[in-house]
Structures are given as C-alpha cells and as structure tokens.
Amino acid sequence: MKIVIIGGTGLIGSKTADRLRKHGHEVIAASPNTGVNTITGEGLAAALAGAEVVLDLSNSPSFADKDAMEFFETSGRNLLAAEKAAGVKRHIALSVVGTERLQESGYFRAKLAQEKLIKASGIPYTIVHSTQFMEFVNGIAQSGTVGDTVTLSPAYVQPIASDDVADAMTQVTLSAPVNGTIEIAGPERFRLSDLVGRYLKAKGDTRRVVADREARYFGVRLEDGSLVSDNSPRLGRITFDEWFAVAERK
Numbered sequence: 001m002k003i004v005i006i007g008g009t010g011l012i013g014s015k016t017a018d019r020l021r022k023h024g025h026e027v028i029a030a031s032p033n034t035g036v037n038t039i040t041g042e043g044l045a046a047a048l049a050g051a052e053v054v055l056d057l058s059n060s061p062s063f064a065d066k067d068a069m070e071f072f073e074t075s076g077r078n079l080l081a082a083e084k085a086a087g088v089k090r091h092i093a094l095s096v097v098g099t100e101r102l103q104e105s106g107y108f109r110a111k112l113a114q115e116k117l118i119k120a121s122g123i124p125y126t127i128v129h130s131t132q133f134m135e136f137v138n139g140i141a142q143s144g145t146v147g148d149t150v151t152l153s154p155a156y157v158q159p160i161a162s163d164d165v166a167d168a169m170t171q172v173t174l175s176a177p178v179n180g181t182i183e184i185a186g187p188e189r190f191r192l193s194d195l196v197g198r199y200l201k202a203k204g205d206t207r208r209v210v211a212d213r214e215a216r217y218f219g220v221r222l223e224d225g226s227l228v229s230d231n232s233p234r235l236g237r238i239t240f241d242e243w244f245a246v247a248e249r250k
C-alpha cells in the first residue's frame with residue numbers, strides 16, 4: 001500500500017520509512033527537504049494522492065510556546081484537510097506520554113492541540129504516546145545546564161531507543177486503527193537526574209548533575225509519575241547501556 005510519512009526525513013520518520021519499505025510498501029518520505037510542506041501546503045495534495053495511510057512524524061522546528069502551537073495547529077489542519085480530500089483511510093501520529101499532565105508547557109499544549117484535531121477529524125486514527133527517546137537525553141542535559149552544573153528533576157523516566165519507537169510505529173501502521181491512544185516506553189525506569197548523570201559520565205563529560213524537585217522540565221514542575229506510563233505500555237527491548245554502546249560509541 002502507499003504510505004505517506006510526514007516528517008519522513010526525521011529521526012523516527014527515516015527509520016520507520018526504511019522498515020515499511022522492507023515490508024514491501026510504497027513509502028513517501030514527505031518533508032520540506034523533499035518538497036512537501038504541511039505549513040505552506042506545498043506538494044501535499046500530490047504526495048497524498050492514492051495514499052492509504054498517513055503517519056505524522058513531524059516536529060516543530062522551534063519549541064518556543066507560540067511557534068510550537070502555530071506549527072502543530074496549522075500543520076494538523078492542513079494535513080487532515082488534505083487527507084480527507086485524498087480519501088486517506090488512516091492517520092497515525094506520534095506524541096508524548098503524559099502530554100495531558102504537562103500542560104504548563106507550551107510545547108505540550110501544542111501536542112495536545114494536535115491530538116484534538118486528529119480526534120475531531122473523523123478519519124480513523126491511532127495516536128502513539130512515547131516516553132522520551134534515548135537520543136533526546138543529550139538535549140535534556142543541555143536544557144538543565146548552567147555553567148558546569150546540570151539541574152534536573154529526580155522524577156521518573158523510562159527512555160526508549162529510536163529503533164524501538166520505529167518498530168512500534170511500523171507495527172501500528174500495519175494494524176487496524178484503534179481510534180484512541182496506545183503507549184510505548186523503554187524497558188527500564190530511572191530517575192531523570194540519575195539517567196543524565198550516567199549518560200554524562202559515560203561520555204566523559206565532567207558537568208555535575210544536581211537533583212532538584214523544583215527544576216523545570218521544559219517549563220513544567222514534574223511529579224514522580226509525570227513522564228512515565230502506568231497504562232501497561234508496550235515495552236521496547238533496547239536497554240540504555242545497549243543503546244549507548246552502539247549510538248554513542250560509533
């Protein structure tokens with residue numbers, strides 16, 4: 001079948017495209033770099049012609065509150081309207097575990113707005129909520145850094161490797177829509193401050209990590225359970241050490 005991946009050039013998009021092609025499907029990796037833009041509408045109708053499934057694996061180029069909201073609302077509206085016009089049968093999107101609990105943050109308000117548009121669209125859908133990608137741990141460290149100190153919440157995280165996310169997105173793409181949300185997570189749970197400390201140590205980075213309950217995670221004060229799923233998430237198989245050995249020591 002023909003599958004269009006919006007954001008098909010990104011971290012999860014490119015890995016999911018490879019997997020679906022190996023299953024024998026026709027996959028269009030749609031993004032500004034391949035001439036498809038969900039904000040301007042450029043190339044969208046042509047990309048969607050004859051498509052059965054659309055995966056939205058795009059991300060806002062800016063995480064600033066207003067930019068993220070503008071991106072996910074405009075992109076969501078344009079994309080879902082184009083899907084209706086093209087007769088697309090299923091819409092699949094990737095969002096974040098705990099989005100509804102993280103509404104102090106503009107980025108997560110934007111992700112919730114994206115989810116609401118999907119639910120209201122009338123197109124059969126599956127929304128996948130994922131925990132933080134292992135590839136994002138470096139970004140989390142950066143976000144908490146001032147000078148040589150990284151201040152982070154000790155709330156729990158259950159990071160997942162992008163390869164496990166792409167496997168899950170592939171499986172969801174090849175399954176019937178659930179018209180709801182499924183959750184995925186990594187196989188191990190850490191305290192965020194411990195995970196980042198372990199990551200920096202393994203990299204030989206001498207920054208000091210300080211655990212602080214009041215530290216904000218992209219604007220949000222976290223409770224222990226804010227970023228993890230208690231809904232029996234589907235678990236990835238790659239541990240943090242296994243991921244680090246391959247991804248960071250290349």
Ligand SMILES: NC(=O)c1ccc[n+]([C@@H]2O[C@H](COP(=O)([O-])OP(=O)(O)OC[C@H]3O[C@@H](n4cnc5c(N)ncnc54)[C@H](OP(=O)(O)O)[C@@H]3O)[C@@H](O)[C@H]2O)c1
Binds near residue numbers: 013096132
């Ligand atoms: N980071 C995490 O820990 C985490 C956890 C759970 C869920 N998520 C979600 O996972 C999703 C994918 O994240 P990712 O890290 O794989 O993203 P990424 O690597 O940053 O890739 C973003 C993709 O979006 C595309 N894009 C940007 N503007 C676009 C536009 N106007 N029209 C069409 N495509 C556009 C980019 O295209 P170009 O390459 O052409 O610029 C790129 O392919 C996001 O929605 C995010 O919320 C992330």
